[in-house]
Amino acid sequence: MAPRRTRKQLTMEKCVVCSNMTSEFNYKVTSCNTCKMVFRRAIRSKNPIAPCTCSTSKKGCRICKFYACVRAGMDIKSLIILPKLLEQLSSLNENRLQIFFNFQMTQDLGIEEIMNRGFVKKRENNVVFTAHDWVSMEVYSTIQFMKGLNVVNLLTTQDLMYFTKNAYFKSALFFISVRSYTEKWECMTFPGHLDVFPEEMSKSAYNPVLLNRIRCLLISKFIEFNVTQDELLLLIAIIFCDPCPEDLSSDAVNVISQFRSIYTSALFNVCCQKGNKTGAIRYMNLICISNILTKTMVDLNQAVELFRYWQPDLPLRKLVSDSF
Numbered sequence: 542m543a544p545r546r547t548r549k550q551l552t553m554e555k556c557v558v559c560s561n562m563t564s565e566f567n568y569k570v571t572s573c574n575t576c577k578m579v580f581r582r583a584i585r586s587k588n589p590i591a592p593c594t595c596s597t598s599k600k601g602c603r604i605c606k607f608y609a610c611v612r613a614g615m616d617i618k619s620l621i622i623l624p625k626l627l628e629q630l631s632s633l634n635e636n637r638l639q640i641f642f643n644f645q646m647t648q649d650l651g652i653e654e655i656m657n658r659g660f661v662k663k664r665e666n667n668v669v670f671t672a673h674d675w676v677s678m679e680v681y682s683t684i685q686f687m688k689g690l691n692v693v694n695l696l697t698t699q700d701l702m703y704f705t706k707n708a709y710f711k712s713a714l715f716f717i718s719v720r721s722y723t724e725k726w727e728c729m730t731f732p733g734h735l736d737v738f739p740e741e742m743s744k745s746a747y748n749p750v751l752l753n754r755i756r757c758l759l760i761s762k763f764i765e766f767n768v769t770q771d772e773l774l775l776l777i778a779i780i781f782c783d784p785c786p787e788d789l790s791s792d793a794v795n796v797i798s799q800f801r802s803i804y805t806s807a808l809f810n811v812c813c814q815k816g817n818k819t820g821a822i823r824y825m826n827l828i829c830i831s832n833i834l835t836k837t838m839v840d841l842n843q844a845v846e847l848f849r850y851w852q853p854d855l856p857l858r859k860l861v862s863d864s865f
């Protein structure tokens with residue numbers, strides 16, 4: 542049974558959002574029915590929240606009303622149901638894999654262009670993908686996954702761009718590892734067991750330990766902890782919901798942090814259901830995997846620098862170079 546979300550209070554008090562008198566208590570604050578509905582509709586919406594229209598309309602716009610609710614302390618978590626959250630992540634991931642395996646990019650485009658609209662077409666049968674093509678599709682399908690998360694619909698266009706730029710490549714890197722791990726490989730690989738590093742890269746110029754660490758370190762952690770699909774999907778959502786980029790507005794930081802906390806408590810619950818007494822330890826171990834991802838990104842950054850230095854005439858795809 543869904544939890545009761547509206548509580549009546551005995552006395553009339555001011556709504557903490559709009560100051561109208563109310564006897565209701567919604568999402569952890571004293572709030573009127575109108576503000577409750579504004580908040581609920583925004584969180585449940587499957588479409589991006591419309592930009593501010595306050596300069597042209599006197600009534601006040603949806604996004605400003607929604608952020609007023611957030612600032613007044615309305616709690617997003619009260620609206621999230623754990624099994625549905627896992628269902629949503631799992632269906633977004635299926636869609637991501639469908640795009641990854643069956644589509645190809647029509648042009649070499651950067652992150653800003655990709656965010657605005659899709660540039661893919663059904664993959665032609667006779668096309669042989671290089672590592673560059675696969676990495677583009679890995680990044681593209683990761684961005685489509687991200688766009689399906691509720692948090693993305695609640696940000697302004699500018700915040701969304703800062704937020705995505707910070708997270709998209711490390712999330713794609715995580716997904717490469719997840720897919721390879723699910724296919725029972727011990728190193729990152731593209732379909733047909735193609736190496737993640739491009740063929741034309743003269744690998745003798747690189748420290749093999751560095752390249753192998755990039756290929757294997759994350760997956761070795763997945764194997765060590767025998768991480769499940771649900772845990773991996775929650776981890777990726779936690780990694781994605783990083784409220785740290787400097788340029789984010791304080792409203793965006795507030796919303797992103799609330800979503801991060803929703804995903805971390807969902808992961809904690811999943812760990813505890815599975816391991817009972819050792820659930821908390823498992824949770825800590827899994828959370829630490831995000832440090833391994835950070836380390837892999839540092840290693841990859843070094844490899845990209847070397848690639849640019851040793852083989853400056855070989856271009857990287859924009860979706861890769863935009864991130865390094």
Ligand SMILES: [Zn+2]
Nearest residue numbers: 556559573576
């Ligand atoms: Zn109100």
Ligand SMILES: [Zn+2]
Nearest residue numbers: 593595602605
């Ligand atoms: Zn507005």
